[in-house]
Amino acid sequence: MSATIRRAALLGASLLALAACATAPSPAADGVPDVRPEPQAAPAPVRESTPFTLGTDQPRTPEQLALRFDKADLSIRVIPDNRAIDAVAVLDFTATDPVAAVVVELDTLLDVSSVQVDGVEATGWSNPEGRMTIPLPRPLTAGESVQVRIAYAGQPRVAPNAPWDGGFVWATTVDGQPWIATAVQPEGCDLFWPCIDHPLAEPGRVDLHITVPSDLAAPSNGRFLGTVDHGDGWTTWNWSAANPNTYAIALNIGPYEEKSADYRSRFGNVVPLSYWHLRTDDPARVQALFDQFAPMMDFYEATVGPFPFGDEKMGVVETPHLGMEHQTINAYGNEYKLDGKGYDWLLHHELAHEWFGNQMTNRNADDMWLHEGLGSYMQPLYLRWLHGDRYMEAELLEQRNQLLNRFPVVSGEDRAEDEVYQQDRGPGLDLYNKGSLIAHSLRLLIGDEAFFRSVTRLVYGRPDPRPGNFTTRNATTGEFLAILEAESGRELDWFFQGYLYNAALPDLRQTREDGRLRLEWVAADGRPFPMPVEVEIDGRRSTVDMTGGRGEIPAPAGAHVLIDPENKALRRLDFIEAWKGRIPDGD
Template sequence: MNRILSSLIAVAFIPTAAAQTGTPPAKGTPALTEQTKVSGGLRPAEQTALTFDRADLAFELHPDSYRLTGVATLDFIAKAPVARLVIDLDHNLPVTAIAIDGVALPAGRWSNPQGQLTIPLPRPLAAGGKVSARITYGGTPHVAVRAPWDDGVVWSKTPSGATWFATTAEGYGCDLFWPCFDFPEGEPGSVTLHITVPKGLKAPSNGRLLGVDTLPDGRTTWNWRTDHPNTYAIALNVGPYEEIAGTYKSRFGNAIPMFYWYLPGEKAKAEKLFAEFAPTLDFFESMIGPYPFGNEKVGVVETPHKGMEHQTINAYGNGYAKAAEGFDWLFQHEFAHEWFANQLTAANWDDYWLHEGYGTYMQPSYGEWREGAARYAAMMNGQRGGIANRVPIVRGRVITEEEVYEADKGGPGLDIYNKGSWMLHTLRWAIGDKAFWDVTRLAVYGRLDPKPGNFVPRFGSTTEYEGFVARVTGKDYRWFFDVYLRQAALPDLIRTRTGDTLTLEWRAPGNGPFPLPIELAIDGVRRILPMTDGRAALNVPASAHVVIDPDARVLRRSIAIEEMQAWQSGQQGRPAK
């Protein structure tokens, strides 16, 4: 039996029933500190001075008391001298013991009043030095109000009354249930998980399954290992799951195991969803490159919340909904994040459009790959009305996750999805298909020739992305990103006519240059205006029928959409007739 697991059982054992008894904690409880609610942003020097080498995490779920206990062994390598460890951990999970390099610290040597555990080291650590901290903790984890949009744990029951439990931590961060560095670049090099659950329950999680241990009382411990996990990607999922498994033979020559864990009684629906796995994989591998975690698995688990991109164990809670496009958009969206979030991770939440803009754009791109241009256009059109343009997507400073999503903190919110997707749609038209997918490949893998084994997960930024566009096209597109990412308003294309002269002029927010070409259809004949100086004039008979941007390739101001959004806002709260 694993050494850490043995310690967990000895220190934190509570007899566990197979189903919950008593009253579960109310949503939103126990309350979180403001510190725990912060994910990302500027970090303590003690955290940036360390490389998070690996973590060994042992958890035990106690459904009878709605508790979670754990033992975390965290290994760090110093990049600069450091005298103490500063580790993020919700104070609702109090620490009962800490050992540094195997030596127990006296009680009271650590503190965690607000959710940032501070541990003075017995001896200062020099650059290049290594340290291992073993932290025993446990308590009542924060219950999400509306997962996954509000983070925490979800206690639920299946139709048969069995425990159904999940974690989600994208917003408030990994410190909701394990001690971590709660910022994007704080991801550990590897994580080994040991998840002990009551008899009859399963615990699918991240990475490769190392084995399942059955304890004398019928409880089981599920052992997993994953490399380079995104900080919020570690996930606990517990339920009476049934499993579908298969193997995908990649176009890159490797064989990738695939798994779907679903609730009993849903086999027929589960098999239909599982049938989408292989063609979706083929789409991503053909358009972008190898599945990033082929040596681990493709994993999906049914959850009591909508969904989340938990690396190699994506959460699925879409209820097997059917849609006109013929595929499950939520499964596809979360799966897109294996490339755009888990393989390519934004180093700063200010660049979060790299996750969600691309994740959103992959649905119409998949529709195009499956059915052609009409499906792509219909799906892009469906996103267009959701663009708000209230604040810029990128602000040029280190920010927290909350400053992206929350309007009262100046966040662009859903614009990182819809506006990010439409910006990519426009960029693809402006630079051409080959250049666009080459830029995408560079952003994801850092190279144009990705193959299994020649890349690892990486961090990216908006500035780096602009550099990739310049490298591939040989042109500087800073003006393009300045308008779409660093300005709130959209560029406006002004059309004027004097006799037989038609003049088009870009008016860009910020009054900077915007030489984006535009296509016209003049009596059905198409031509592209280069708009080199942001304007163009051409001779067009007054009787001609002119359609600007006939394929809707360019994201620009639409008065019709603004009026529709204003009307919709006015309808909110009005009684139906």
């Protein structure tokens, strides 16, 4: 998700169903919270979808497991005056095992007028609760293909609070023109197109044909294939995206202008840069934001690897909601606000998800920290890239002060997105902040070379990514652990257990007597936690090798002792606990 969440928490907002959001912004300089209000005068009443549709990452049916989703061809007319859509989806599948039906998800708020299988009207199909089952005329054997055509229309769900509680946003610009966007990560792709709403069921390609009033533009995912003006006040915008993350398919309609340039990658290819902004925007602000695109791309390519979708574009579109990592067309709604850090936090965080979320997608929401934590760690790293260590440490401290430590970052069991993003049931904001701090401690433990090699392998599935030699992939926490151990030559299960699979932070306890300082790590699960600890005694630093979680060092009486002077080890700290009110002051 995106940087949206953490700042909303800093402002006291509740964490809702979230979307692709991450380390959030701080209040603006004038004291106004850095959260965009809904631009519409009065929110429309919410037409509610079924509980099934409002969930995402649901277990797939046997029929879905037996099909490979080859392609979706989506023709969608967006009708601003009626807040409605009229659409046709043509879906191509190949059987990987014998199968007698096609099963997809589509919101029951949308009325289906026709279902065809290989050009013949289908009978016996049903769509209870938003899971549509379409019996095939005859079962398919492995290797056979089928094409399903679904015509549907209606008023899709209105987002109560995009991007955290998603759907369509029907807004207007300052000069009264329609401004429309979708943001559906918490609920999934089935809010407006028939899909298999699961991260392991991405289609191989999605072609989009978005028809809108001719005075509006419709930037979307992937490569631009041109427009067709129908001469009747409507124009179709055509796009094609390879291997898209399903919730990242996005509609964006408004009075846009495009600013574009080419980015010459450090890997030798040229990547189109594209920013679709409102025509009424201040040109100087537009240019200032656009000028950040290339430096951010260079940072990510130097830190992680080549931009994953270089043959399509690095695209950004201005939206009436805060933001979301829509693959190759990231949503941006930060209104060009500055926060004294020298870069736009929202633009940077959503761009992180092109690597951590779109190129590498977790296999299950229980591994969401691979998106949000590693994506959030890119912000302090970028601050160091721009301004040096002081700015990086300041960002890490901001993240440290927001830790909740109520639920483990990773449970070890398959979970739905709501279970990890809702902080009364799961890690919530800790996916971002704690995930980032865990990554920082891990990097300092094993060293830059092993850490960044491991991140590259996790993202691309290989150590030597180059444009054209990789494709999108899925990953798990366990896979990341195995990669880290192989790259570092160290056993790291204790590190993952102590930080990711326990809610409470490891506690470093100390006693000082007889001229010695004795240290002991106490992990929440009681397992040994052999994290080395730096100690500074009267200005001289030494590293205590905490074999078995214990260690000691000479410390003469009266000497000044400073534990972990560079804050390398994420740990429980009494003064932070007291500040947060979890233990009484002075206890």
